[in-house]
Each structure stands twice: as structure tokens, then as C-alpha cells.
Amino acid sequence: MKLRMRTLRIGDAEFRWTAELCNYADGTDCYRCVRIRIWGGGKNGQVLRVDLVSTNNAGPWGHCTNGAYPTPGAVRKVVDHALAIGWDPATVGGRFLLTETAELEIPGFEVTDRLQIMQHLTG
Incomplete structure (x- = not known):
């Protein structure tokens, strides 16, 4: 599946982000998960990464089918939080x-x- 690069603008700053969907099985149930990657300092800037698991109600075949996907507002919360605790998107390379x-x-x-x-999730 090809990842779609999205853009989020906060004031004068522009952040690019992707959300990679996957499922996580813990032995009794399967959960819908999303790996979000955010860049704010260009392609060489430090990437911000967060893994999320859906807390929404299960679909007809378990949690994996609930269709949860992060909104731009959710990504904005991630960016705001990371900036508040020390993420510097302008740092060259690495991962936060x-x-x-x-x-x-x-x-x-x-x-x-x-x-x-x-292992199938990139970075």
C-alpha cells in the first residue's frame, strides 16, 4: 500500500505527515493501529513518530475493522505535544x-x- 503524504499548517509552519495502518493481535483480539510520522524541517529534519491504537468500539469482526484513522486535528495534538516536550523539527536526522x-x-x-x-512497518 502506498503511503499518502499529507500537509498540516500551523501558523507559518508546515508539517508533512503519513499514517500507516496495521493490525496488532494480542492473542485474544486484534486491534487497529496507526504509525504516524511527521516532518517539520524538510526531508532531512528529525522525524517525529508515534504509534497509536484505536480505542473505538469493535466492528463486526473485532477491533481491526472499526475504521479508525487519525484526523488532522489529532495530528495537530501530536505536533503540539511533541514541540512542548522538546522536539526540534529543524534538527538534522534522527527520530523523536x-x-x-x-x-x-x-x-x-x-x-x-x-x-x-x-518489522513490516517502515521507520
Whole structure:
């Protein structure tokens, strides 16, 4: 599946982002997950990454089918939070990772570390 690059403008700043969908199975259920990557300092800037798991009600075949997808407003919350805790998009290279310890509330999602082991997700 080809990832679509989207643009989010906050004041004079422009952020580019992608959201990669996947499913996570914990043995009893399957959950809809999204890996979000955000660039604010151009293609060489430090990438911000956060993995989210849907908290929405399960669809007819389990949580994997609930259709949850982050809105630009949710991505804005991620950017605002990361900037507040020290993300500098202008830093060249590297990755700024938000983990479960991040005190970040996004309606319909929670931050997860469960996707760290998933090899098919890029970066």
C-alpha cells in the first residue's frame, strides 16, 4: 500500500505527515493501529513518530475493522505535544519518538509501544 503524504499548517509552519495502518493481535483480539510520522524541517529534519491504537468500539469482526484513522486535528495534538516536550523539527536526522509514557490524549486513540516489534512497518 502506498503511503499518502499529507500537509498540516500551523501558523507559518508546515508539517508533512503519513499514517500507516496495521493490525496488532494480542492473542485474544486484534486491534487497529496507526504509525504516524511527521516532518517539520524538510526531508532531512528529525522525524517525529508515534504509534497509536484505536480505542473505538469493535466492528463486526473485532477491533481491526472499526475504521479508525487519525484526523488532522489529532495530528495537530501530536505536533503540539511533541514541540512542548522538546522536539526540534529543524534538527538534522534522527527520530523523536513518543511512547506510552507520553501524557497525550487523542480522542479515539491511545499511544502504544506495542508496534515496536512489528518489522513490516517502515521507520
